[in-house]
Amino acid sequence: xxxxxxxxxxxxxxxxxxxxxxxxxxxxxxxxxxxxxxxxxxxxxxxxxxxxxxxxxxxxxxxxxxxxxxxxxxxxxxxxxxxxxxxxxxxxxxxxxxxxxxxxxxxxxxxxxxxxxxxxxxxxxxxxxxxxxxxxxxxxxxxxxxxxxxxxxxxxxxxxxxxxxxxxxxxxxxxxxxxxxxxxxxxxxxxxxxxxxxxxxxxxxxxxxxxxxxxxxxxxxxxxxxxxxxxxxxxxxxxxxxxxxxxxxxxxxxxxxxxxxxxxxxxxxxxxxxxxxxxxxxxxxxxxxxxxxxxxxxxxxxxxxxxxxxxxxxxxxxxxxxxxxxxxxxxxxxxxxxxxxxxxxxxxxxxxxxxxxxxxxxxxxxxxxxxxxxxxxxxxxxx
Amino acid sequence: xxxxxxxxxxxxxxxxxxxxxxxxxxxxxxxxxxxxxxxxxxxxxxxxxxxxxxxxxxxxxxxxxxxxxxxxxxxxxxxxxxxxxxxxxxxxxxxxxxxxxxxxxxxxxxxxxxxxxxxxxxxxxxxxxxxxxxxxxxxxxxxxxxxxxxxxxxxxxxxxxxxxxxxxxxxxxxxxxxxxxxxxxxxxxxxxxxxxxxxxxxxxxxxxxxxxxxxxxxxxxxxxxxxxxxxxxxxxxxxxxxxxxxxxxxxxxxxxxxxxxxxxxxxxxxxxxxxxxxxxxxxxxxxxxxxxxxxxxxxxxxxxxxxxxxxxxxxxxxxxxxxxxxxxxxxxxxxxxxxxxxxxxxxxxxxxxxxxxxxxxxxxxxxxxxxxxxxxxxxxxxx
Numbered sequence: 104x105x106x107x108x109x110x111x112x113x114x115x116x117x118x119x120x121x122x123x124x125x126x127x128x129x130x131x132x133x134x135x136x137x138x139x140x141x142x143x144x145x146x147x148x149x150x151x152x153x154x155x156x157x158x159x160x161x162x163x164x165x166x167x168x169x170x171x172x173x174x175x176x177x178x179x180x181x182x183x184x185x186x187x188x189x190x191x192x193x194x195x196x197x198x199x200x201x202x203x204x205x206x207x208x209x210x211x212x213x214x215x216x217x218x219x220x221x222x223x224x225x226x227x228x229x230x231x232x233x234x235x236x237x238x239x240x241x242x243x244x245x246x247x248x249x250x251x252x253x254x255x256x257x258x259x260x261x262x263x264x265x266x267x268x269x270x271x272x273x274x275x276x277x278x279x280x281x282x283x284x285x286x287x288x289x290x291x292x293x294x295x296x297x298x299x300x301x302x303x304x305x306x307x308x309x310x311x312x313x314x315x316x317x318x319x320x321x322x323x324x325x326x327x328x329x330x331x332x333x334x335x336x337x338x339x340x341x342x343x344x345x346x347x348x349x350x351x352x353x354x355x356x357x358x359x360x361x362x363x364x365x366x367x368x369x370x371x372x373x374x375x376x377x378x379x380x381x382x383x384x385x386x387x388x389x390x391x392x393x394x395x396x397x398x399x400x401x402x403x404x405x406x407x408x409x410x411x412x413x414x415x416x417x418x419x420x421x422x423x424x425x426x427x428x429x430x431x432x433x434x435x436x437x438x439x440x441x442x443x444x445x446x447x448x449x450x451x452x453x454x455x456x457x458x459x460x461x462x463x464x465x466x467x468x469x470x471x472x473x474x475x476x477x478x479x480x481x482x483x484x485x486x
Numbered sequence: 487x488x489x490x491x492x493x494x495x496x497x498x499x500x501x502x503x504x505x506x507x508x509x510x511x512x513x514x515x516x517x518x519x520x521x522x523x524x525x526x527x528x529x530x531x532x533x534x535x536x537x538x539x540x541x542x543x544x545x546x547x548x549x550x551x552x553x554x555x556x557x558x559x560x561x562x563x564x565x566x567x568x569x570x571x572x573x574x575x576x577x578x579x580x581x582x583x584x585x586x587x588x589x590x591x592x593x594x595x596x597x598x599x600x601x602x603x604x605x606x607x608x609x610x611x612x613x614x615x616x617x618x619x620x621x622x623x624x625x626x627x628x629x630x631x632x633x634x635x636x637x638x639x640x641x642x643x644x645x646x647x648x649x650x651x652x653x654x655x656x657x658x659x660x661x662x663x664x665x666x667x668x669x670x671x672x673x674x675x676x677x678x679x680x681x682x683x684x685x686x687x688x689x690x691x692x693x694x695x696x697x698x699x700x701x702x703x704x705x706x707x708x709x710x711x712x713x714x715x716x717x718x719x720x721x722x723x724x725x726x727x728x729x730x731x732x733x734x735x736x737x738x739x740x741x742x743x744x745x746x747x748x749x750x751x752x753x754x755x756x757x758x759x760x761x762x763x764x765x766x767x768x769x770x771x772x773x774x775x776x777x778x779x780x781x782x783x784x785x786x787x788x789x790x791x792x793x794x795x796x797x798x799x800x801x802x803x804x805x806x807x808x809x810x811x812x813x814x815x816x817x818x819x820x821x822x823x824x825x826x827x828x829x830x831x832x833x834x835x836x837x838x839x840x841x842x843x844x845x846x847x848x849x850x851x852x853x854x855x856x857x858x859x860x861x862x863x864x865x866x867x868x869x
Contacts, residue, residue, distance in 0.1 A: 136788075143632030144658055145843035146820070155634035183665050184633075190698045190725040191662040194749050198659060198725070202752030202783050204790045249526030250567075251538035275527055276581060279574040282566050315573045317729035318701025342573040342581070344727035346700035366577050369585030371753050373760040378753040400585050405519075407587045437529070460528035 115182030118164060118212040119196050123174045124205040124376035133205065134163050134176035140199040142180065159184070173376075175209065185213075187220035189345030189392050197379065208379040211387050215425035218391075225352050226360045226395045227428025228421075228453055234334065234360065235270040235307055240481045241447060242431065242455045243268075244311075245462070245473065247293065248275035254284055258292035260469065265300030265308040267473025271455065272297060273311040273337050276364045280316070286324055294332035309334030311362055318347055325357045335360035335395070341367035345392045352393025363394035373407060381412040386419025389430065396431035396455050401446070404436035410449075417450060431455045440479060447483035456480060498565030501547060501595040502579050506557045507588035507759035516589065517546050517559035523582040525563065542567070556759075558592065568596075570603035572728030572775050580762065591762040594770050598808035601774075608735050609743045609778045610811025611804075611836055617717065617743065618653040618690055623864045624830060625814065625838045626651075627694075628845070628856065630676065631658035637667055641675035643852065648683030648691040650856025654838065655680060656694040656720050659747045663699070669707055677715035692717030694745055701730055708740045718743035718778070724750035728775045735776025746777035756790060764795040769802025772813065779814035779838050784829070787819035793832075800833060814838045823862060830866035839863060 121137060123130040138161030143150055150156050164177040184195050200206045224230075232238055245264030247257045257278075264272045272293075280286040290312045297310045314324040314336045321343060325336050336359055340348045351357050365385060371378035378384075385399040397420060400406030402413045413432070421429040434446040435457035446454065458476065465472035504520060506513035521544030526533055533539050547560040567578050583589045607613075615621055628647030630640045640661075647655045655676075663669040673695045680693045697707040697719045704726060708719050719742055723731045734740050748768060754761035761767075768782040780803060783789030785796045796815070804812040817829040818840035829837065841859065848855035 142660060143634060144660060145632045146847070149843045149846045150632060151634075155632060159632070159634035186662055186664070188662075188699045188703070190700070190722070193725055194659060194662070194698070194722065198722070198749035200752075201724075201750050201756075202748060202789045202791075204756060249528045249533060249538060249542070251526060251534075251542035276577060277525060277527060279569055279571075279577070281569070315577070316571045317573070317727070317733045319733075320571070339573070339577065339581070341584075342576055342727060344700070344725060344730065347727065350700045350702070365585060366581035367584050369583075370761040373587060374757050377756040406585045408585075460532045463532050464529070 115216060116162070116179040117182055117185055117214070117217050118177050118179040119208060120210040120212065121176045121178060122169065122207040122209045123176055124172060126172065127168070127174065130174040130176070131166060134166060134178065137176070137178055137200050137206065138162060141195055142184065144199060177212070182217050185217055189349050193345060205376050207375065207377055208383055210380065211383055213391070218425040218427065221391055221427070222353060222393065223390060223427035224393050224395045224430050225358065227430055230428070231360055231395050231431060235309060237270055239452060240484050241450065241452055242270040243473070243477050243480055244271040244273055244455055244457045245269045246273055246275055246458060246460065247278065248460060250275060250277040252284065254289040254292045257284070257289055258296040260463070261293045261310065262296040262300045263469040264473055265297045266304060267470040268304065268306065268477045269308060269458070269473050271309045271311055271335070273362055273457070274313040276313050276337065276339055276366050278313050287327060290328050290333065291331050294328070298332050307334070309360065311335035311337050313337040315339065315342065318343070318350065321347055322351070322354065322357065325351060325359065329357060329359055333359065335362060337362045337364055339364045339366040340389070340392065341365065345388060348389065348394055349392040360395040361393060363389040363397045365399045369407070372412070380415070381408065382415035382419045386416040390420060390424070390427055394430055396433060398433050398435050398457065400436040401434050401438065406436055413449070421453065429453070433457055437461070440476065443476070443479050444483050447480065452484050498599060499545070499562040500565055500568055500597070500600050501560050501562040502591060503593040503595065504559050504561060505552065505590040505592045506559055507555060509555065510551070510557065513557040513559070514549060517549060517561065520559070520561055520583050520589065521545060524578055525567065527582055560595070565600050568600055572732050576728060588759050590758065590760055591766055593763065594766055596774070601808040601810065604774055604810070605736060605776065606773060606810035607776050607778045607813050608741065610813055613811070614743055614778050614814060618692060620653055622835060623867050624833065624835055625653040626856070626860050626863055627654040627656055627838055627840045628652040629656055629658055629841060629843065630661065631843060633658060633660040635667065637672040637675040640667070640672055641679040643846070644676045644693065645679040645683045646852040647856055648680045649687060650853040651687065651689065651860045652691060652841070652856050654692045654694055654718070656745055656840070657696040659696050659720065659722055659749050661696050670710060673711050673716060674714050681715050690717070692743065694718035694720050696720040698722065698725065701726070701733065704730055705734070705737065705740065708734060708742065712740060712742055716742065718745060720745045720747055722747045722749040723772070723775065724748065728771060731772065731777055732775040743778040744776060745779045745781060746772040748782045752790070755795070763798070764791065765798035765802045769799040773803060773807070773810055777813055779816060781816050781818050781840065783819040784817050784821065789819055796832070804836065812836070816840055820844070823859065826859070826862050827866050830863065835867050
C-alpha cells in the first residue's frame with residue numbers, strides 16, 4: 104500500500120459497531136485490541152509506522168457507555184480490506200475477536216460506495232411478489248416435512264399446499280440427500296406435483312428445495328432444481344458459509360430467489376456479551392450476500408429471540424441500503440392461526456409466514472387449512 | 487425408508503453428547519425435543535408411527551446429572567442421516583437446536599463403521615513429519631504478517647523464517663487478496679523465497695498460504711498455490727464451512743496438508759451453556775473433515791480457552807478413531823520463548839508451535855531467533 108493512497112482510503116472506510124462487556128478501562132483496551140486483532144494481528148511493537156499503522160489498523164471512531172458494564176465502540180476499517188467475498192469480509196468484522204470474551208457485533212455500517220462489488224438480492228421483496236403474483240399481502244409458505252417421508256409422500260403434501268393457495272413451498276432444512284429420499288427424485292417429484300397444482304389453481308406457487316453440500320455440489324443441485332422447475336432454493340449459510348449464498352445469488356445460470364435458513368447460527372445470538380446481533384446475522388448479512396428472504400425464529404416461541412430482535416431484523420431487511428433491494432423478513436417457528444393477527448400488526452404486509460407442521464393435522468385437511476390461513480392473512484391486513 | 491431396514495439402521499446409529507442447562511424436568515424435556523428438532527422437526531402429533539417415529543426421530547440413549555443445573559443427554563441418530571458432507575452432518579448434530587438456549591454439543595460418538603465416506607486427514611501427524619523431515623520433536627511454525635506488507639516484504643520475512651529452520655510457514659488468516667497485496671503475487675514470491683532458503687538449508691520448510699473465498703475460488707487458489715510450490719494450505723472452516731476443508735482434503739489434484747484456523751468459530755465456545763465444546767470444534771470436527779493440524783488459542787492467553795479445553799482437544803486429535811489419522815494440536819496465541827518448556831510438558835512431542843509476532847522484533851534478528859526457538863523446543867523434549 105502506498106502512503107499517497109491514504110486520503111482515498113480514509114474516504115472509503117467501513118465501520119462495525121461492537122458492544123463490549125466489562126469495566127470502562129477494560130472495554131477501551133478491548134476496543135484498541137480489536138483494531139489490531141482484526142487487521143494486522145501483531146504485537147504493537149511489530150506494527151511498522153506509516154500506512155500500515157495509520158490506515159490498515161482499525162480505528163476507534165467513537166466510544167460510549169450503553170449501560171452498567173456495557174460499552175459501544177465504533178471501529179472503522181480501510182475499505183480495501185472489505186473485499187468482495189463473505190469470507191474475507193466476515194474475517195475482518197469478527198474473525199479473531201470472536202475468540203475473545205465480551206465482544207459482540209451489533210451493527211455493520213457500509214456506505215453505498217463500498218457496495219459496488221455486492222449486488223445483493225437478485226429479486227428482493229418486489230421481485231418475489233411479482234413472481235408469485237401477490238402485490239399487497241404477506242406471503243405464506245408451506246414446509247415439506249417430516250424427514251423420513253418418501254419423495255412420493257412429500258410430493259403429495261406439496262400438491263396439497265399448492266392447491267391450498269400458499270405462495271411458496273420450502274423444504275425442511277433436514278431434507279438433504281438420503282438413501283430413502285434422494286435429492287433428485289424428491290425434487291423432480293415435488294416440482295411436478297406443484298406444477299400440476301399450479302395449472303389447476305392458475306397461480307404460481309414457488310417450490311423451494313433445500314440445497315446443501317460443498318459448493319460445487321450445491322450449485323449442481325441448484326441447477327438440477329431449476330431444470331426440474333423449482334422456483335427458488337433454500338440455503339443454510341451457517342453450514343455452507345455466507346459465500347455460498349453470495350455466489351448463488353450472483354450466478355446467472357441459477358438466477359433463482361434464495362431463502363436463507365438459520366441452521367447452526369443460533370449460538371451467535373445466544374448471549375448478549377458475545378456473537379453477532381440478530382439484526383446483523385439475520386438482517387444485514389443475508390441481505391448483503393443476496394438472500395431474497397431471511398428465515399429466523401419468531402419472538403414468543405420456544406427459541407431464543409425477542410420482540411426487539413425481530414423488530415431490528417425487520418428494520419434491516421427494509422431500510423434503504425445503496426442498491427441492495429429490500430428482502431422479506433419472516434414469521435417462522437410453529438406458526439399457527441393464533442398468531443396471524445398479532446404478527447400482521449407487527450410486520451405489516453411485507454412478511455413471509457412460514458406454516459408450522461400442525462397445518463398437516465388440521466381437521467379440514469391441508470388444502471382447506473391453507474386456504475383459510477391465506478384468507479386470514481389477507482383479512483388482517485385490511486383491518 | 488422401509489420398516490425392514492430397522493435392525494440394520496439400529497446397528498449403525500451415531501450419537502451426540504449434549505450438555506443441557508436447567509432443572510432436571512426441563513433438561514429431560516429439552517432432550518426429548520432435540521430428538522425431534524434435529525430430525526423431523528415437527529409437532530408430536532404430525533410424526534407418523536412406524537419407521538419415522540422409531541428410527542428417524544433421535545433417541546435418548548442415556549441421561550445423567552453432571553452438576554447443579556447441568557445434565558448430559560446422549561442422543562443417537564440413524565446412521566443414514568449422517569450423510570457424507572459436513573453440511574448435512576452438522577445440521578443433524580446442531581442445526582436447529584443451536585437456536586435454543588441451554589444446549590451444548592459436548593462430544594460426537596462416531597463408530598468406525600460410519601466413517602466409510604470420511605477419509606479424514608490425508609497426511610496426519612506422521613505424514614506431516616515425513617514431509618518436513620522431523621521425526622521426533624514438536625514442529626515450529628512461523629507466521630507471515632502483518633497485513634499491509636507487500637508481497638516482497640512478506641517474501642523477505644518468509645526467507646528469514648526458513649533460514650531460521652522453522653518447519654512450517656503459514657500466512658496470517660488476514661492475508662486474502664488485496665489491491666496492495668494480491669494472492670497470486672504474494673504466493674508466487676513467498677514460495678520462491680522459501681524454496682531458495684530450503685536449497686540453502688537443505689531442509690524442507692513447508693509454505694502454507696491462506697486460501698479463502700467461495701469454494702470454486704478457494705480450490706483455484708489452492709491449485710495455484712500448489713503449482714507455485716506451496717506445501718500446504720490454511721483454511722478457516724468457520725468462514726468457508728467445514729465442507730471446504732473436507733473437499734480440499736479429498737481433492738486429488740490439491741493433495742496438500744491442511745491447517746485449520748479458528749476464525750469466526752470463537753462464539754461457539756464462549757459460554758458453557760451453548761455452542762460446541764472446544765474438543766469437538768477444534769478436535770473432532772477438523773479431524774473428521776480432513777485437517778492435518780488444528781489451530782486454536784492456547785490456554786493462559788488473552789483468549790477464552792482453559793487448560794482443560796486444550797487437554798481435551800489434544801486427546802481428540804490423537805485418540806484412535808477408525809482409519810482417521812491423528813492430527814497435530816497446536817500451541818498458538820502470542821507464543822514466545824517463555825512458554826516452550828511448559829507447553830512441551832503439556833503436549834509432549836506431538837504439537838505444532840506457532841510463533842507469535844514478537845519473533846520479528848528479537849534483537850538477534852529473525853533467523854537467529856527462530857534457530858534458538860527450534861533448539862529450545864528440541865532441548866525441552868529431552869528433559
